[in-house]
Amino acid sequence: MAVKFFYDNVIDSDATFTFTSATNSLSTYLYDNNYDTRLVSSGSNDATPEVWTIEFLSAKTIDKILVANHNIKSGELEYWTGAAWASFTSAVSWSANSATNSYFAVTQVSTTKIRLTINTTITVNDEKRVGQIRAMKQIGEVETNPSEVNWKLEKKKRIHEVGTGGVVQVVFGEKYSASYRFTDASNADITLFNSLNINHNPFFIYPGGGDTTITDWGFRIQDMWLINYISDFKPNLKSNIFGLGYVIEITVAEV
Numbered sequence: 001m002a003v004k005f006f007y008d009n010v011i012d013s014d015a016t017f018t019f020t021s022a023t024n025s026l027s028t029y030l031y032d033n034n035y036d037t038r039l040v041s042s043g044s045n046d047a048t049p050e051v052w053t054i055e056f057l058s059a060k061t062i063d064k065i066l067v068a069n070h071n072i073k074s075g076e077l078e079y080w081t082g083a084a085w086a087s088f089t090s091a092v093s094w095s096a097n098s099a100t101n102s103y104f105a106v107t108q109v110s111t112t113k114i115r116l117t118i119n120t121t122i123t124v125n126d127e128k129r130v131g132q133i134r135a136m137k138q139i140g141e142v143e144t145n146p147s148e149v150n151w152k153l154e155k156k157k158r159i160h161e162v163g164t165g166g167v168v169q170v171v172f173g174e175k176y177s178a179s180y181r182f183t184d185a186s187n188a189d190i191t192l193f194n195s196l197n198i199n200h201n202p203f204f205i206y207p208g209g210g211d212t213t214i215t216d217w218g219f220r221i222q223d224m225w226l227i228n229y230i231s232d233f234k235p236n237l238k239s240n241i242f243g244l245g246y247v248i249e250i251t252v253a254e255v
Contacts, residue, residue, distance in 0.1 A: 001145060001211050001219065003180070005196060006136040006204040008226065010060035018053040020044070022128075030054075030133045033226055033255075035069040041128040046120040049075075050128040055113040062135045063108035064210075065092055067116075068101050068222050069131025075118040077133075079111040098122055101222040103210040108137070134224070139203060140192040144184045144245075149207065151178035151218050176225040176254040178207075178218075183238065185246040190235045193250055197233040202226050202255045227252040 009031050017027040021042040029037040041050045065077065065088070077092040078085045087093070088106040100122070114135060118128040156172040182189065196203065205227050208219035217223070231251035238244040 001207075001214060002141045002143075002209040003145060004064075004141040004206040004209045005139040005192070006064055006134075006206065006224075007139055008202060008204070009134045009136060010056065010062060011054055011133055011135055014057050016055040018055075020048075020050045020052070022050070022052065030130065033132070035131040035222065038069060038129045038131045041118075044128050045125040050118045052116045052118075052130075053113060054115075054133075056111075059110045059112050060135070061108060061110050061137045062114075063106055064134075064136045064138050065104045065106060066102070066132065066134040066136075066222075066224060067092075067130060068134070069129075070100055070102070071121045071123065071126055071129045072102075072118050073097050073120040073122045075116065075120075077114060077116045079109050080113040080115070081111070085115060099212075099221075101220075103212070103221050105210065134204070136204060139195065141209065142182070142189050142192065143186045144182065144189060146180040147183040148181040149178060149218070151176065151207075176227065177252065178205075179231075179249055179251045181247075181249045183247050185235065185248050187246075190246050190248065193229075193235070193248060194233060196229045196250075199229070202228055205252055225252075226255045228255060 011031045017024055021044055022039050026039055029039040044050050072094045075094050078087055090106060092104045092106065121128060153174045153176055155174045158170045160168045162168055204224050206224045208214045208223060210221065212221055214220060229250060230253050235246040235248040238247050
């Protein structure tokens with residue numbers, strides 16, 4: 001595990017989407033940061049590949065990819081070289097897959113479009129479904145992991161008392177927030193945290209760093225959030241002695 005940070009998804013409302021059968025007006029489901037809203041094919045089966053092409057207004061730099069809440073058994077995500085479609089290195093592909101969340105660290109490319117081909121689904125002849133495609137560029141990752149992480153998913157809600165004495169709960173959604181305490185941060189870590197602090201734009205935090213062996217909530221392969229750095233930047237020398245590293249706590253909150 002190494003906590004990682006990524007710039008925002010290059011897939012957004014400025015992109016142009018072309019789908020074999022999925023509804024074009026629902027393309028927002030691929031980048032709305034909601035895994036539960038999934039883009040779905042229409043009338044597809046295992047003999048009918050579903051091809052989704054996403055074209056950007058200008059070239060985008062990509063070195064990390066997350067495909068979340070999907071049912072892809074076999075398929076591939078490719079990028080446009082300017083002359084032809086090519087596989088990422090290592091390839092972003094599925095064969096006899098059974099996982100519903102997939103993370104890929106690839107050799108960095110600059111491209112104007114990407115193409116997802118879904119050949120078969122985990123359940124035979126199901127419609128093709130994808131909750132999110134995140135194509136990103138990494139900002140950095142920590143050299144030394146935090147000594148303590150306190151996180152929560154806080155519900156935005158209203159509680160109304162009803163005439164029978166009970167209550168009705170109206171939930172508008174939930175948001176991630178967390179504090180990360182680092183007690184052995186290196187100079188490189190402090191430089192990274194400062195860059196996040198002065199960036200002033202939302203970025204993704206990946207607490208588990210894409211480690212597929214981690215099953216603990218908050219650090220799983222799908223646990224990635226678009227957040228803001230909301231605490232003050234306060235690195236302090238460990239034990240007030242030069243050369244031992246730093247102690248720093250950073251607080252983040254989801255957009």
